[in-house]
Amino acid sequence: MLTAVIEPGGDLSTLLYVLSFSLFIVGIKQGTSPTTAKRGNMIAAVGMAIAVVTTLLLDGIGNWGVIIGGLLVGGAVGVVASIRVQMTEMPQMVALYNGVGGGAVALISWSEFRHGVGGDFPLEEFIPILFAAVIGSISFWGSNIAFAKLQDLIPTKPLAVPGQQVINAVLLVAIVGICVYLGINHGDDPSQGLFILVLVLAALLGNLVVLPIGGADMPVVISLLNAATGLSAAAAGFSLDNVALIVAGTIVGSSGTILTMEMATAMNRSVPNILFAGFGGAPAGGAGGSGEERPHRSVTAQDAAISLAYADSVVIVPGYGLAVAQAQHAVKEMADELEKRGVEVRYAIHPVAGRMPGHMNVLLAEADVPYEKLVEMEEINPDMPRTSVAVVIGANDVTNPAAENDPDSPIAGMPIIEVANAQQVIVIKRSLSPGFAGIDNDLFYLEKTAMLFDDAKKAAQEIASEVTKL
């Protein structure tokens, strides 16, 4: 019966689907190079349009009110959200889009389940439905938690729940157990109650897996959930006998897995480590306890302007603080003023500066910072000792020397920008509070470090105007 839904399209619909997923593959391939990425995205979008139109033309498609209503509402939300979203909020936007995708999979599975119950329900449809339901539900809730964390709706610090791993394991066993039970009894009217229970338990698992993960690891988590949603879409394709879903979902699943591993490598983290360990909750032993005030040197914008204006070379290390303060234009102005005085200004980009790989490049490009001035971490680090002043703007963990010096630190081994090697360091930050990893930064207490406590944008503007007066 189900096959009849797709059959009327026959060869034509299959060929159109082949065309559409070929465009996806070309689109993804082009997305791996900066020169072709934009075109690649367009090509993939065209592929999607072909797939959607093909499906709408299939025989058996009905309830047009629901379809048109859903398309209009969803399309409008998508357009408005994409236009309104600030560049700084891109990462959480991606998390949200990923979440709704997972949610759609879960709901479609539920529909499929209801449709199959009572009739002939072959196991080869039943198993993918359960799989899609579980992964879709985990992805929906996990992505929402990731969104909430990035949007600061819930604390970004790792939240440790006692017995976390045990609870997760029990949930997983329960989910698998119920699925197996449903699978064995799929012939005689499997209970919808149990199916809903599976959805709920998977939702719980999605929440509990992502909640304890620190904000710094969120990009990797979102990427992983993205791959998971792809796989669940492929599973839905198996149950619906839809080749476009199978291919597109699988490709997202496998390419997303590779992408996740590359991201994790860039942060010197491993995926299992992120999922099951989080950043340790307590501050590292060697870094000194939290609480007591440690001595630091605080300066004004004028002091900072003087150090910068008479420097030979300046390296700006931008971080998420710059992004939140929308300071990219102000920082560009400051750099322009310095360059007018003959100071060499470059930007050191940590692979995960901002909240996602590539996030900082996007923001600085928006402020018209020339591409050549953005220097990657590996290239800038050897130059640090001959850098007069390193200016850290709203970055924290990616500059923490503890990653190199303190083997007990939760971020030990994470590659950092070695600003501590510069002759002088200026840190523009609103307070001494710890960053995403939730640990103290030894950099702030070095003798060569001057703290400028201010909003990144305001500080950059003040420095720029002070420099012009010199």
Next chain:
Amino acid sequence: MDLVTEFTIFVLAAFVGFEVISKVPATLHTPLMSQTNAIHGIVMLGGLIVAGYAEGALELTLAFIAIAFGAINIVGGFMVTDRMLGMFSRKKPKPADGEKGS
């Protein structure tokens, strides 16, 4: 399509996915993730199909939400990716501006 054929397609597609992503510069990680994110919005097709045989308020509601979610995923995903990538294409260096780097 029988299960074995579908499974064959699945395995081959998995290898295509692995191969197509090879050593991506960190700068493109986020846009690429966002693009693949938009592509899994393809599940909306599933929503369109189940809408066809939905009966009763619950099933119609499920189909409606699934289609809306899928449409958000697709439209938002591609548009956000395009915005991110738009920032890269505008990197024309201004030769007259400021002094040249060494």
